[in-house]
Amino acid sequence: MNDDSSEMSQIGLLKQKLQATKVALEEINDDRNSKLIALTQFITQMSLACKGQNLELDNKLAKLRVNMGNFEHLDEVLPELPEIERLLKSQYHHVMGKLEQGRSGLTNFSRELLRIKHIPEKLSREISIFRQELSKPFHSLWDYIPKVEQLISYYEQALLQNVQDEPLIILPIHRQLSYELAQLISDIEFPKAQREQVLRLKDILASDSLQVETLLEAYQTILRLLLENIAREKATSQEFLQTLNDALTSVRDIVSESFSQTQHSQQLKQQLNGEINNQVNNVLNSLNEIDEISQLKQKVTEHLAEIQNRLARKEALEQREMALLQKSVNTLRKELADLSAETLSYRERLCEQQKINQLDSLTQLPNRAALDERMDQEFRRFQHNNSTLWVAVADIDHFKQINDSFGHSTGDKTLQVIAMALKNSLRDTEFVARYGGEEFVLLIPDVSANDIAQLLNRVREKIKNIPFKFKNQRITVTLSIGAAQVLNGEHILDTFERADAALYKAKHESRDRVIID
Numbered sequence: 001m002n003d004d005s006s007e008m009s010q011i012g013l014l015k016q017k018l019q020a021t022k023v024a025l026e027e028i029n030d031d032r033n034s035k036l037i038a039l040t041q042f043i044t045q046m047s048l049a050c051k052g053q054n055l056e057l058d059n060k061l062a063k064l065r066v067n068m069g070n071f072e073h074l075d076e077v078l079p080e081l082p083e084i085e086r087l088l089k090s091q092y093h094h095v096m097g098k099l100e101q102g103r104s105g106l107t108n109f110s111r112e113l114l115r116i117k118h119i120p121e122k123l124s125r126e127i128s129i130f131r132q133e134l135s136k137p138f139h140s141l142w143d144y145i146p147k148v149e150q151l152i153s154y155y156e157q158a159l160l161q162n163v164q165d166e167p168l169i170i171l172p173i174h175r176q177l178s179y180e181l182a183q184l185i186s187d188i189e190f191p192k193a194q195r196e197q198v199l200r201l202k203d204i205l206a207s208d209s210l211q212v213e214t215l216l217e218a219y220q221t222i223l224r225l226l227l228e229n230i231a232r233e234k235a236t237s238q239e240f241l242q243t244l245n246d247a248l249t250s251v252r253d254i255v256s257e258s259f260s261q262t263q264h265s266q267q268l269k270q271q272l273n274g275e276i277n278n279q280v281n282n283v284l285n286s287l288n289e290i291d292e293i294s295q296l297k298q299k300v301t302e303h304l305a306e307i308q309n310r311l312a313r314k315e316a317l318e319q320r321e322m323a324l325l326q327k328s329v330n331t332l333r334k335e336l337a338d339l340s341a342e343t344l345s346y347r348e349r350l351c352e353q354q355k356i357n358q359l360d361s362l363t364q365l366p367n368r369a370a371l372d373e374r375m376d377q378e379f380r381r382f383q384h385n386n387s388t389l390w391v392a393v394a395d396i397d398h399f400k401q402i403n404d405s406f407g408h409s410t411g412d413k414t415l416q417v418i419a420m421a422l423k424n425s426l427r428d429t430e431f432v433a434r435y436g437g438e439e440f441v442l443l444i445p446d447v448s449a450n451d452i453a454q455l456l457n458r459v460r461e462k463i464k465n466i467p468f469k470f471k472n473q474r475i476t477v478t479l480s481i482g483a484a485q486v487l488n489g490e491h492i493l494d495t496f497e498r499a500d501a502a503l504y505k506a507k508h509e510s511r512d513r514v515i516i517d
């Protein structure tokens with residue numbers, strides 16, 4: 001009786017241990033799931049961060065993200081990782097390939113330079129040495145930029161030599177080039193730090209005393225500024241791609257390592273489970289085969305000791321597995337946090353850049369690209385709501401006279417003041433963009449045909465009343481405005497044409513007036 005109850009309690013103990021093992025296994029599964037969730041978040045962040053760099057890479061990461069969502073198919077995800085790593089590397093190699101093309105371009109250009117007539121011997125020797133240096137490959141953009149600058153300086157020296165040989169006089173073509181360069185740099189959005197320099201250049205290009213040398217210098221400066229900007233952008237992208245590549249490699253290593261460890265402990269556990277089952281069968285066999293109670297007790301005790309031993313090994317194995325899982329989850333979390341921070345700062349830069357690209361650098365009003373986008377939006381809203389929408393084109397009258405009489409930078413300041421006044425005279429739902437030169441486009445929704453003339457005349461009067469004072473002279477600056485309402489069935493670009501034609505009429509009917517088509 002006593003033996004029976006001890007046997008029962010041992011079997012009870014055994015059941016408890018088996019139950020504890022089951023719970024431990026479930027905990028491991030939970031931990032594994034939390035690791036996979038962290039990994040999925042990581043891949044999501046990374047896929048968003050990489051977006052736009054390379055379409056194939058975008059698709060691969062999106063696919064990877066979907067597959068990661070299904071925990072049961074982790075082993076299907078692993079073969080994708082080397083391909084993604086390959087794409088990141090190939091993007092890097094693409095940049096390096098471009099550098100190589102740049103190097104061969106410089107080599108060709110320097111050869112052309114040597115063919116220029118009357119090139120001084122000293123300069124020709126320097127260019128030859130420079131060409132020898134060009135035979136070494138570039139490792140980064142920072143190898144490339146100084147070479148471009150150096151070559152521009154050789155070019156300048158060669159040209160100046162020719163100018164000294166045969167003095168160049170400023171021809172109409174030079175004036176035309178200078179006008180076109182000024183227009184071109186008005187359309188390019190330069191970073192804040194470069195704007196002062198660009199404005200000075202515009203003054204020089206508009207000046208009556210323009211020289212061929214100054215025109216060349218202006219080209220050289222603009223080229224240098226653009227190269228600096230390109231180099232800065234490329235360096236940032238390269239750095240970011242490298243960080244992503246490193247992070248991905250380390251994630252791949254962690255996942256592979258933890259996957260092979262999990263497989264290994266799975267095998268060990270299966271082996272231990274088999275041994276425990278054998279021992280339980282042994283206990284059952286002993287119960288069936290041995291009648292003598294003391295012999296039976298001894299056998300069962302031996303089998304139970306074996307079972308205990310296997311359970312202890314299994315528990316130690318599970319603890320080690322859990323510790324390893326915890327460690328890789330922590331490492332993944334850290335990688336994720338680092339990459340999130342990196343992605344955030346990169347995204348902020350992109351947003352900043354996007355904002356800059358939509359603003360006119362002189363007036364800080366939305367530019368033509370922003371106008372196109374807003375026209376689209378307003379037109380869709382108009383079609384959807386069946387509301388009213390007006391397009392107005394405003395142009396400063398006799399603006400050329402301001403430039404001619406008081407200088408280009410006074411003209412620029414006038415444009416800035418008028419832009420600000422236009423913006424301030426509109427409601428939040430209304431929109432004004434600098435269309436180009438001294439021309440602005442307004443989009444005005446939800447105003448009736450009765451009210452539009454009054455609204456636009458108020459804007460016109462507001463500009464007229466700005467107390468401009470140039471060289472102690474009180475100047476009145478006026479606007480001519482043409483406007484048209486978007487008609488049902490009409491495209492907004494056709495409305496724009498009608499508004500522009502109305503402006504043309506306003507200009508020819510004495511200016512300083514509003515004409516509604």
Ligand SMILES: Nc1nc2c(ncn2[C@@H]2O[C@H](COP(=O)(O)OP(=O)(O)OP(=O)(O)O)[C@@H](O)[C@H]2O)c(=O)[nH]1
Pocket residue numbers: 186362395396397398399400401403407408409410411412415436437438507511
């Ligand atoms: N200062 C400055 N001038 C500019 C800018 N963009 C265009 N302009 C000048 O604006 C002037 C426009 O002249 P026109 O097209 O003849 O027009 P207008 O003198 O305003 O005469 P109407 O429009 O007929 O009243 C030109 O002299 C351009 O050089 C700019 O960004 N800054």
